[in-house]
Amino acid sequence: MSDTLLFHKTYHHPSSKDWVVFVHGAGGSSSIWFKQIKAYKQHFNLLLLDLRGHGKSNTMFQDMMKNPYTFKTVTQDILQVLNHHKIQSAHFVGISLGTIIIRTLAELAPERVKSMVLGGAVTRLNTRSQLLVQAGNLCKHIIPYMWLYQLFAYVVMPQRTQKESRLLFVREARKLCQKEFKRWFKLAADVNPLMKYFKEKELAIPTLYLMGGNDYMFIKPVKEMVTQHKHSRLTELENCGHVCNVEQPDEFNQHSIAFIQQNQAPQAMAG
Template identity: 30%
Template sequence: MLHNTFYPAEDGNTETIVLLHGFGGNSRIWKYQLPLLSKHYNVLTIDLPSHNEGNLRLSQLEITLDAISREILAVCDHYDIRRAVFMGVSLGTIFVKYIQAFYPEYVDYGILVGAVATVNALLHGFAHLFAKIGDKLPFAAVYHIFSWIIMPGKLNEESRSIFRKCAIALNKKEFKLYMRIFNQAFRFSKVFEKEHHPENIYISGKLDSCFLHRTVREAKSTCGRMIRMAACGHVCNIVQRERFNALMLKILDRAHAVKADDGMIGDLSVSAS
């Protein structure tokens, strides 16, 4: 089973939030959100394959989005979680969307932070190149380059530092396999864009140079809610954690109120800060 941690709600609430981190990271990236969330919600953090020491490796699985998603859901089943809010960041958002598309009974709604949608030719080309020769290059240099592509500039320095420390659990082989997952994710995003998911809330930084433009397009085409945070790059929950936390709690509180009223999460309206 994938490495995971379950935090029971301090107030006894039975609602659950499942947290999925991004590529190269692990559940430590939620450290600024966990104390707030666990006060009123059960929280389940799950480390994706090959992330965190001693975790299940991607090389032990079929290299597909579906295989990883089924491992995520196996953890949910272990805790008898039949339906939950899923919040992902970066690569984690792909699995939130994939589970919505193919295992919708598990997902109440998704909060998609720094969502990965379709990408431009440059980033697609890098993923394709690393999928072929990623295990033949110095791993530290490859991940250094990759993290700069995703999170460029001084603003993202803390995010890059955290992700590079977490990425120690990866190696050349696992990194190369994840490039195959990224390529599948880009293709899947083209399919997901054609679906209707008004229950989803997208939160992206206005300075997310890699994904913002395509994410806005995806949110519009799927009828999701799009929130753009100023002075913020790809990893909003770290770069602007205080503003993100206030926004996150506002979304959860309003969604809870709407659910209690008529069950229509799609009617949720949240203003950008």
């Protein structure tokens, strides 16, 4: 695989023309979708990728790593993979910070996005999370990054039922180096201004927000946004936290696959 492309895996369906692209969050990797692959590959072609610095993309982009990351540059990495596979347009499924990357891609190239499934969507950092980011920024040169990441994981996913998600993300985050963690951490400062813009400018792309009812840091602003956007809808999963694709995979798969099928081209559904 080219060292200018993100590490990625594809699964080809024998008849479907539709592609689904999975985008993980900060500190994760494509492995967090292990509970989705079996259900999804029965219906669609799949593309799973590791964002720059994550998973098996962590040794790539040595020249790029000298520069600060932006949501735009991280998103353009994904467009390069789509171009490489000649995927003109696709459905996108994301979790946590990956939802912002998908929304950025839809802004840059709306013709490439058929629909968006945004799980555990980050649409605004509340006061508590902003304070966490500020404290982390002050301490990131002093405190080992894994301490910071474990603290963040615990604050975002505090409940006992969220232990599996918490451990999964902490395990994946260990593969990040300290410098890489800092680059992604700085992106958090861009979230609120970017999301304010996204809230004010809705795209005419069908969007499903899949949120855990216990995702106390992020669900309220999503509820507010959905009331203002006519192309968006919210499905709330009861007794579920932030990483809903891991905590309630069957419900996540059922709702998201049905939504994508509703937004398939007629010829793809016929196939």
